[in-house]
Structures are given as structure tokens and as C-alpha cells.
Amino acid sequence: MYIWIVLATFLAMLASYSLSVRPDMRNLTVVPAAEAELGKMLIQHRAANSYVKYHKAPHTTSGSYVDFTPGVISEADLESELPFGYMLSGDYVSQIFCTNADESEALEDAGGGNPCDDMQNRRLLITYGPIPTRWMNLSAGFQRPTSDFMHAMRNMADVGQVVGYTASADVILEEESNPSGSDVRIMDRNGSFGNFVPTAILSDPIFASMCDLSKGWVCMIYMSSI
Numbered sequence: 001m002y003i004w005i006v007l008a009t010f011l012a013m014l015a016s017y018s019l020s021v022r023p024d025m026r027n028l029t030v031v032p033a034a035e036a037e038l039g040k041m042l043i044q045h046r047a048a049n050s051y052v053k054y055h056k057a058p059h060t061t062s063g064s065y066v067d068f069t070p071g072v073i074s075e076a077d078l079e080s081e082l083p084f085g086y087m088l089s090g091d092y093v094s095q096i097f098c099t100n101a102d103e104s105e106a107l108e109d110a111g112g113g114n115p116c117d118d119m120q121n122r123r124l125l126i127t128y129g130p131i132p133t134r135w136m137n138l139s140a141g142f143q144r145p146t147s148d149f150m151h152a153m154r155n156m157a158d159v160g161q162v163v164g165y166t167a168s169a170d171v172i173l174e175e176e177s178n179p180s181g182s183d184v185r186i187m188d189r190n191g192s193f194g195n196f197v198p199t200a201i202l203s204d205p206i207f208a209s210m211c212d213l214s215k216g217w218v219c220m221i222y223m224s225s226i
Helices: 002-016 025-053 074-080 148-156 204-209
Strands: 093-099 122-130 161-170 186-187 194-195 219-223
Touching: 025 074, 025 093, 025 122, 025 148, 025 219, 093 204, 122 204, 161 194, 204 219
Parallel strands: none
Antiparallel strands: 093 122, 122 219, 161 186, 161 219, 186 194
């Protein structure tokens, strides 16, 4: 009798090794890790948006429409707008661009006043940074995020937000979505595109040092008009 009990226990142990894995296991384990990575950029951009909000009329004290100027928003300014206890990862940059009407040239304060305060100019806020290798599909003929990372983007990025990764444009269209004639598009959460990275941003040395697509440096981007 004892032998049969031992044999039954042994067979049960063997059967346990052949149980199928839950079909949603990746959604329960891997995708949340991708969401945590993507969340670093989303939270930082929201903090940057909050910084911009409180440096724009009616919150300005200088009498100008805006008090912010072109350039990278410092960590100190971002930290004042972050949720309590949240620490910046240092993996992403939040930067303000003020450009001409077609977004082909980044304007700086050259002694002629703050270009961001000129209502004829365009004002853009962009948070960007390279996608960690762990979340990149390097086996394809071109670089793109893994399906897990794309799943995380669909879970976290709202419709209408310009959030995505950089990719080369097959066709350059000079239309409303691409007035500067940029050759770098932003692939959204569904793997399609409707926005481009303006050439004013592509030519910025800070952006190019992290996200030069000609060197294979694919970046995540969150872009807003301000």
C-alpha cells in the first residue's frame, strides 16, 4: 500500500511540471516592468507641463505672457512639480523649444527679447530619452520596441497624446503635421504615426547627442504644444 502512495505522489509531481503556463503571464510579470520604465518619462513630462503652466499667464509676475525661456528644464525646477517622494531617474530630458512658424528653426534669446513670448512663434515642450536595450527588439531588420513595451504604451498613453518612439519616415510630407519637412516620425502606441519631430528639435545638439536616428539611437518622445 505504501508503495502505491509513493508512486502516486511521484506521478503527481511529474504531472505538475507539464501544466501549461497562464496565457496572460507576460501581462502579469513583464508588461508591468515595461510600464514602470515608460512611467518615468510620463511622470517627468507631466511635471514639466506643470512647470510651464505656472510660468505662463495668468501666473506670470513680469507682465509678459510667459516667464520660461528656451532650453532644458533643470532637475530642481522639475522636482518642485513632482509627486511627493518621487525621484527623477536621470534617464530623460525635458526641454522647451520656441521656433519659427514652420518649426524649422529653434529660436534663442539673442538680446532681442524672449522668443517664447512672441505670439507668432511656436512653443513646444518635449521629454525624450533612449529606450533601454532590454525593451528593444534588435533581431528585426530595423530597431523598434518589443511587443511588451508597446503593450505598456497602449496601457499608459492616452489617445491624443503625442507619445511614441522615433523612426525614419518612408515618405516626407510637408503638411500640417510636418511643416518643417522632417524625416523623423513618431510612432504611436498603435504602431502608426501622425506626427513628426520638427527639424528645429532634430538639429538641437542636446537632442542629437541622445536621439540621433542616423546612428541607430531610437528614443521615446512625449511632445506637447505649450
